Amino acid sequence: xxxxxxxxxxxxxxxxxxxxxxxxxxxxxxxxxxxxxxxxxxxxxxxxxxxxxxxxxxxxxxxxxxxxxxxxxxxxxxxxxxxxxxxxxxxxxxxxxxxxxxxxxxxxxxxxxxxxxxxxxxxxxxxxxxxxxxxxxxxxxxxxxxxxxxxxxxxxxxxxxxxxxxxxxxxxxxxxxxxxxxxxxxxxxxxxxxxxxxxxxxxxxxxxxxxxxxxxxxxxxxxxxxxxxxxxxxxxxxxxxxxxxxxxxxxxxxxxxxxxxxxxxxxxxxxxxxxxxxxxxxxxxxxxxxxxxxxxxxxxxxxxxxxxxxxxxxx
Amino acid sequence: xxxxxxxxxxxxxxxxxxxxxxxxxxxxxxxxxxxxxxxxxxxxxxxxxxxxxxxxxxxxxxxxxxxxxxxxxxxxxxxxxxxxxxxxxxxxxxxxxxxxxxxxxxxxxxxxxxxxxxxxxxxxxxxxxxxxxxxxxxxxxxxxxxxxxxxxxxxxxxxxxxxxxxxxxxxxxxxxxxxxxxxxxxxxxxxxxxxxxxxxxxxxxxxxxxxxxxxxxxxxxxxxxxxxxxxxxxxxxxxxxxxxxxxxxxxxxxxxxxxxxxxx
Ligand SMILES: Nc1ncnc2c1ncn2[C@@H]1O[C@H](COP(=O)(O)OP(=O)(O)OP(=O)(O)O)[C@@H](O)[C@H]1O
Ligand SMILES: [Mg+2]
Numbered sequence: 202x203x204x205x206x207x208x209x210x211x212x213x214x215x216x217x218x219x220x221x222x223x224x225x226x227x228x229x230x231x232x233x234x235x236x237x238x239x240x241x242x243x244x245x246x247x248x249x250x251x252x253x254x255x256x257x258x259x260x261x262x263x264x265x266x267x268x269x270x271x272x273x274x275x276x277x278x279x280x281x282x283x284x285x286x287x288x289x290x291x292x293x294x295x296x297x298x299x300x301x302x303x304x305x306x307x308x309x310x311x312x313x314x315x316x317x318x319x320x321x322x323x324x325x326x327x328x329x330x331x332x333x334x335x336x337x338x339x340x341x342x343x344x345x346x347x348x349x350x351x352x353x354x355x356x357x358x359x360x361x362x363x364x365x366x367x368x369x370x371x372x373x374x375x376x377x378x379x380x381x382x383x384x385x386x387x388x389x390x391x392x393x394x395x396x397x398x399x400x401x402x403x404x405x406x407x408x409x410x411x412x413x414x415x416x417x418x419x420x421x422x423x424x425x426x427x428x429x430x431x432x433x434x435x436x437x438x439x440x441x442x443x444x445x446x447x448x449x450x451x452x453x454x455x456x457x458x459x460x461x462x463x464x465x466x467x468x469x470x471x472x473x474x475x476x477x478x479x480x481x482x483x484x485x486x487x488x489x490x491x492x493x494x495x496x497x498x499x500x501x502x503x504x505x506x507x508x509x510x511x512x513x514x515x516x
Numbered sequence: 517x518x519x520x521x522x523x524x525x526x527x528x529x530x531x532x533x534x535x536x537x538x539x540x541x542x543x544x545x546x547x548x549x550x551x552x553x554x555x556x557x558x559x560x561x562x563x564x565x566x567x568x569x570x571x572x573x574x575x576x577x578x579x580x581x582x583x584x585x586x587x588x589x590x591x592x593x594x595x596x597x598x599x600x601x602x603x604x605x606x607x608x609x610x611x612x613x614x615x616x617x618x619x620x621x622x623x624x625x626x627x628x629x630x631x632x633x634x635x636x637x638x639x640x641x642x643x644x645x646x647x648x649x650x651x652x653x654x655x656x657x658x659x660x661x662x663x664x665x666x667x668x669x670x671x672x673x674x675x676x677x678x679x680x681x682x683x684x685x686x687x688x689x690x691x692x693x694x695x696x697x698x699x700x701x702x703x704x705x706x707x708x709x710x711x712x713x714x715x716x717x718x719x720x721x722x723x724x725x726x727x728x729x730x731x732x733x734x735x736x737x738x739x740x741x742x743x744x745x746x747x748x749x750x751x752x753x754x755x756x757x758x759x760x761x762x763x764x765x766x767x768x769x770x771x772x773x774x775x776x777x778x779x780x
Contacts, residue, residue, distance in 0.1 A: 375631050375632075378630060378631055378632065378633040379627075379630055379631055381633075381641070382630035382633070382637060382641070383619075383620055383623040383624070383625065383630065383640075383644075384625070384627050384630045385630070386609070386613055386616060386617045386620070387617070387620060389606060389608065389609055389613075390606045390609070390617050392606075392608070393605070393606040393607055393608055393609070394604040394605070394606060396568060396588075396600075396604055397600065397604035397605070397606070398617075399567075399568070399587070399588035399589050399592075400566055400568070400588045400589075400591075400592060400597065400598055401592055401597070401617055401618055401620050401621070401680070401684060402589050402592030402593055402620050402621030402684065403589060403617075403620050404589050405589075411627060457608065
């Protein structure tokens with residue numbers, strides 16, 4: 202019998218290769234920095250994809266939870282003298298607790314209504330970050346204490362490349378495990394038919410809350426990593442634009458595709474860097490490319506390419 | 517004791533009484549059919565019984581337990597399952613995953629175990645897969661396990677809905693027009709499948725327009741017209757009832773049928 206790898210294992214192998222291969226050959230700290238940003242964004246987008254792509258619940262406030270992770274990591278050491286890593290973990294717990302508290306009333310909404318409600322949450326969070334100048338530094342943001350592990354300060358881009366790459370791999374493993382479990386099937390089921398899911402004994406309300414909290418944890422872990430990596434946070438990390446960017450990454454890469462989340466994040470982080478050669482036309486070219494992606498690879502880059510490939514392979 | 521008892525059930529949509537004082541009881545192990553013209557309220561009745569629509573008008577009991585107003589997921593845990601007239605498959609999931617989703621109420625919901633894919637989760641997944649495959653085999657879909665449910669032909673989708681419902685291990689199975697849109701051969705298959713399911717001890721409540729199918733396999737038939745029970749009885753009694761024929765074909769046709777001896 203031939204060795205047959207499950208799709209989940211193939212996705213995991215691809216992720217490990219995406220992290221490890223560039224990591225061995227990148228020429229300068231600048232590239233490691235971009236790589237780390239790709240992985241951090243991808244982690245947040247995987248969370249959003251679980252919520253939007255798999256469970257079908259829209260969020261336009263994902264960056265709000267990203268910001269809670271980032272600011273928890275920044276504020277607790279500055280105000281209370283906590284070690285940065287403990288602060289990061291606490292930020293993640295806070296994001297999860299907030300998602301749990303507001304998830305129940307909000308997830309009763311559907312479609313555009315849910316989109317607008319989550320947008321409101323994101324706006325509230327950035328509003329607080331902007332207004333509480335004494336604690337958050339207001340619009341200028343605040344410095345983040347560097348994390349130390351065994352007396353070793355984590356600051357080199359290369360170090361953060363490997364840390365965020367490792368977090369991404371962990372995030373992919375957890376997402377794949379979840380998706381191929383009773384919980385994952387419940388999430389995908391309620392996306393296609395809530396009524397059929399209920400009739401099979403699936404507590405739809407509970408699972409919507411579960412995936413909302415899970416998405417917020419992914420976002421907050423990514424936000425905490427960004428804060429520790431960049432050493433400075435501003436309310437921009439939680440802005441509406443950032444939420445839209447996460448949605449765009451998820452959609453361009455492919456809703457309902459874990460690899461798509463990584464590819465979508467890579468495209469939107471790397472392209473603007475490459476397109477600086479177009480100078481003032483940079484944004485224009487980026488916009489046109491996004492439109493072309495959506496037209497020619499409907500369903501996103503990864504599912505779109507996969508569909509074309511299978512169409513070519515099967516006569 | 518009857519496995520399902522419906523008493524004085526009614527529901528209205530914006531002043532229109534879709535169901536009115538509907539009462540009947542289904543004894544265990546039967547194939548109990550509900551027939552009636554289009555718009556009679558048959559699907560609405562299933563929606564009320566399965567908890568999708570809630571009403572305070574009348575009572576429902578499953579196995580002697582009052583279940584009026586309970587949620588669909590709670591009713592599922594009591595052993596009630598159903599299929600849908602307008603298919604409600606999980607189209608983006610594979611055929612096997614659809615059937616495995618039917619196992620949900622028997623599976624552990626400990627999310628931590630799912631996240632790390634613990635040994636217990638793995639063992640449970642293996643078991644769910646085996647049992648789901650057995651249900652697929654029962655409806656002849658085990659060869660399509662890896663296909664996307666949304667890519668199946670219509671007849672196969674109908675059978676997948678039955679397999680998914682069977683995977684819940686129901687005591688009571690509500691089937692809403694399982695043979696609709698099926699050709700003669702497919703209907704024949706459904707016929708055999710239903711008899712097989714009933715023989716395995718699962719009580720079936722069947723909504724179906726195919727009279728040959730209904731009259732062939734049902735133990736009892738209830739006729740619903742404009743939200744009310746017109747009559748209930750053994751298939752041969754119902755088939756001969758002039759009021760039933762009238763409800764289906766109109767008054768004149770009914771008289772002609774009853775008067776012509778060749779139809780008696
Ligand atoms: N959610 C609803 N809102 C408003 N009216 C409804 C609703 N559900 C059902 N009805 C109405 O109730 C009546 C009964 O419909 P139902 O679907 O139960 O009929 P049926 O007997 O299943 O018919 P068919 O044989 O065509 O499937 C119809 O007049 C329908 O329009
Ligand atoms: Mg109907």
